[in-house]
Amino acid sequence: MLALLVGGRAGAQAPSPPPFKMLRAEEDYRYLRAPDAPRAPLDGLKYLPLDEEGSVFLSLGGDLRQRVEYYRHPEWAEIPATDTAWLQRYMLHGDVWLWDRARVFLQLKSGWTIGRYGGPGPTDEDRLxxxxxxxxxxxxxxxxxxxxxRLGRQELQFGSARLVSVREGPNVRLSFDGVHTRLRAHRWDLSAFAVRPVATNPGVFDDGRLRTQGFWGLYAVHPLPVLSGGSVDLYYLGRTNSEARYAQGEGREQRHSFGTRWWGRSRPWDYNLEAVVQVGRFSGAPLFAWTVASDTGFTFEHSPLSPRLGVMADIASGDPDAEDPSLGTFNPLFPRGSYFGEIALLGPYNFMDLHPVLRLHPSASLVLSAEWTGFWRQRVEDGLYGPSGALVRPPAGSSSRWVGHQVNFVADWTLGRHMNVYATASRFFAGTFLRQTGSSRDVDFLQAEVSLRF
Structure with a gap:
């Protein structure tokens, strides 16, 4: 039994098993049927045969994350002066494979938050x-x-997670109810889906689909023959929301997003360019919005610490006139929860940013980063939005574009296949718009976390 759980054979020299994936349901352990397959401790849990041939088997896995966060003047406020919270995430899954023709996947989650001023936030807690x-x-x-x-409750994530993400940063991840079809053939990766997002409720087995929202789309990925190491994404994403809110007001929204992403690496350069146009209707009036995003870097591969110098530059449209019933505010749909760093003060609505990054690799397992980000409003007639899309500061009272800037220092240390240690320190310096429209204390943020996977 011990040999089954540990996996591997004494003295065997085999290649390392593949790393765990962000979406655990994308892992495939059928390779463990081979007696000489690469195995690591606990890989016996990944392949538990349920028939004599091993064609029916159970795979078990889990995630544990412990995180401590400290804010000084959260959301630029005077009170509370400080806010410290301990966030716990526990996830366990089972995956039954049936003769290579079908699967049944079940994953439970439990998220707890202790110490948050005013109680847990909307994505802080979901007990079970x-x-x-x-x-x-x-x-x-x-x-x-x-x-x-796939039919049922599932995670979705596409591209750089700018528009569709599992929301890894917050304590409770995001999932959807519906159907997702995926075809990989002839170097194409094609997805079609129709789903509803699942609400995050803090109780026990009380999460249900959000009937006020619908989400559907097509997403295609293909290598670029003209660029070695490059690929292109082409996609359409549709969303309805009967309770959409912007600085302009609240109403029913139907939004259609048409986008493309060009990305890859041609050493020593890497690049990630994305553009999206949105059309539709909001409260019965026309809607038109857009965004352009870029992330380009150069790695000094033969220098000590293999430094990467990169710069991100992004812009997303805002609404030019709150009195006009038409809407121009870009909606990032379901973006990653910590879009501009773990400090998570701003969301990608009505903004422009410039974001240089220096990344160092002291070892194969340790990455150190230093970042600066400047933020502006794209339209002074529109407000400032948080990561969830909530309006955190209306536009009235200031004609300044300058929101502020922040610095981030990050350490990301991978300890073997199963453990990761992550720490970040950030400071946000409030700009003219914040100072002219309300509380504007600079925000300090510290975070440390340990995560385990099996």
């Missing part, structure tokens, strides 16, 4: 609930080509 529960059919699969159809 079903995070994922889906069945997957694989009617066709050969070599690197596969057709998958």
């Amino acid at each position: 609930d079903v995070h994922q529960a889906f069945v997957e059919a694989r009617p066709w699969e050969r070599e690197d080509e596969v057709l998958q159809v």
Whole structure:
């Protein structure tokens, strides 16, 4: 039994097992059927045969994250002067494979927050609930080509997670109820889906789909033949929300997003360029919005610490006239929760930013980063929004674009396959717009976390 749990054979020299993935349901442990497959401690839990041939098997896994956060003057406020919280995340999943033709995947989640001033926030706590529960059919699969159809509760994430993300930063991740079909063939990766987001409620087994929102789309990825190491994403994303809120007001929204992303690496350069146009209607009036984002870097591969110098520059449209019923505010749909760093003060609505980054690699397992980000409003007639899209500061009272700037220092240390240590220190310096429209204390933020996976 011990040999089964530990996996591997005494004295065997085998390549390392693959790393765990951000979306745990994307992991495939069928390779463990081979007696000489690479194995690591606890890999015996990844392949538990349920029949004599091993074609039906159970795979178990889990995630544990412990995080401590400290804010000084959160949200630029005088009170509270400080806010310290301990955030706990526990996730456990089971994955049953049936003759390479079907799967049943179940993942439970439990998130707890202790010490938060005013109580847990909307994504801080979910004591116990079903995070994922889906069945997957694989009617066709050969070599690197596969057709998958998933029905049920599941995670979605596409591209750089700018528009569709599992919301890894906050304590409780995001999932959706619905259907997702994916085809990988002839170097294409094609997805089609129709889902509803799942609400995060703090109780026990009380999360349900948000019937006020609908989400559907098509997403395609293909290598670029003209650029070695490059790929292109092409996508359409549709969303309805009967309770959309902006500085202009509240109403029913239907938004259609058409986008493309060009990304890859041609050593020593790497690049990630994305553009999106949105059309639709808000409260019965026309809607038109847009965004352009870029992330370009150069790595000195043969220098000590392999430094990477990069710069991100992004812009997303705001609304030019609150009195005009038409809407121009860009909506990032379901972005990653810590879009501008773990300090998580701002969301990607009505903004412009410039974000240079220096990244160092003291070792293969340790990455150190130093970042500066400046923020402006794209339209002075529109307000300032938080990571969830809530309006945190209306536009009245200031005609300044300058919101402020922040510095981040990050250490990310991977300890083997199962453990990661992460720490960040940030300071946000309030700019003219914040000083002219309300409380404007500079914000300090410290965070340390340890995460374990198996």
